[in-house]
Amino acid sequence: MILTSGLLGLLYVAFGLVLLQFVGVGLVPMLLIIVALAFFQYYTSDKLALAAAGAKVVSREEAPQLHDMVERLCAMADLPKPKVAIMDTPVPNAFATGRSPKHAAVCVTTGLWERLEPKEVEGVLAHELSHIANRDVLVMTVASFFAMLAALLTRFGLYAGMFGGFGGGNRDSNNNSVPIWLIVIVVSFVTYILSWVLIRTISRYREYSADRGSALITGAPEYLMSALQKISSQITLIPQRDLREVEGMNAFFIIPARVKEGVNELFMDHPPLEKRLAALERIAREMGRPVS
């Protein structure tokens, strides 16, 4: 995960440099591109995330119990009802997405629905609805936008410092251009890593808030606690199906079964389980709920 993100950062820096150096895009168009990208990400976040995960929006007829549950929780949380989606994978997980409560979606995996008790699913759904209520997509988009901006400005600052201006036409005396390139890349990369750490910190804080939100909506944090324990335990990975049923089926899947590794990564920006459980336990005590 760290490696992937680092590489992504490197790619991003390289992309920026190429735009800047060879295409000759100025600071203002560059900023416009970044802003446009951020807006695109923000406005399409619900569809983008669902499509990326291979989730399918389901109607009330297809999943009446799930819809009932979401409606009850939305009534409690005073939220408009989001789109409800299901993702067909045995790994228990859930996520929420969407730029505002009115344009939101919650998604649960079939694994979550099958492995968890209804009360536990409710705890998880309430956690996701809290993300929607807290407008976490907005917060994270803004946070990552500033990270992108920071990286970009560092690069421009260095660039301007070396060549004395934002414009092009600076290819006259560059015998020492290789070290400059190197410095530019290193500084931008460090900036990017730092903002990435900051984003993760913010993200973790939002997770604790969503856990607290779930506790308040359901009034029973102990179910979210047991759901978290179940989800993170190895047991839920063991399939319930027969070898003979699945033999040869992978060939017919449009998306290969490896996708589930990506699903696991949804959990990577979350705080460690023990800390979340401890925080939930405190909340449970404040609420006077039984703690095992």
Place this chain on the structure above:
Amino acid sequence: MGLRDVLFGRKKLKDPARERLFAISTARITLESELDLKPAGAAGVCFKSLSAGEFVRAENELQQLLDAVASESGSKVERHTDEMGFEWFVVRDGDFEDLVTTVHLIANELQDRGFGPQLLAALFPFEGKFKEGRVYWIYGFKRGAFWPFVPTGTDQERDNAEELELKAKLEQELPIEQDLTRWFGLFNAPL
């Protein structure tokens, strides 16, 4: 699968991985001394039934195979078709080493006769002195690894906790499938 096969979408059924079947004969000692689990005196080899076109040829080949195995080993071998349409060779032998050898022999014969890609799994049941029901080790030929399987007896339920315990206990001795999402069960095997 090479790049060319990916480009042209020519996915082939995978041939069995390198044979690591014999690891179970040493693991048996740990199973008995630490977990009180004894071999149930039988084992099964499961493979996919064939398309109708190949059926006649396969029928002859399999009968020959059965005879060959019978003459080479002292184990009793039967053939079954289960309710899911899969073929089984069930081996019965009091001696565990012989049992494993015969299973290996059957797997080899199947591969020699071109049934390698259809070879699914070998199943080794164990019985406990103090518990009801059986504990199984499944050997996936394609993965070349073992995984535990403990059905509870009701429906398609299994005792995941005990399975993970078995994994922890035998990690050192058996090549255990590390990807838990591949621990598929074999319910109602004709053993």
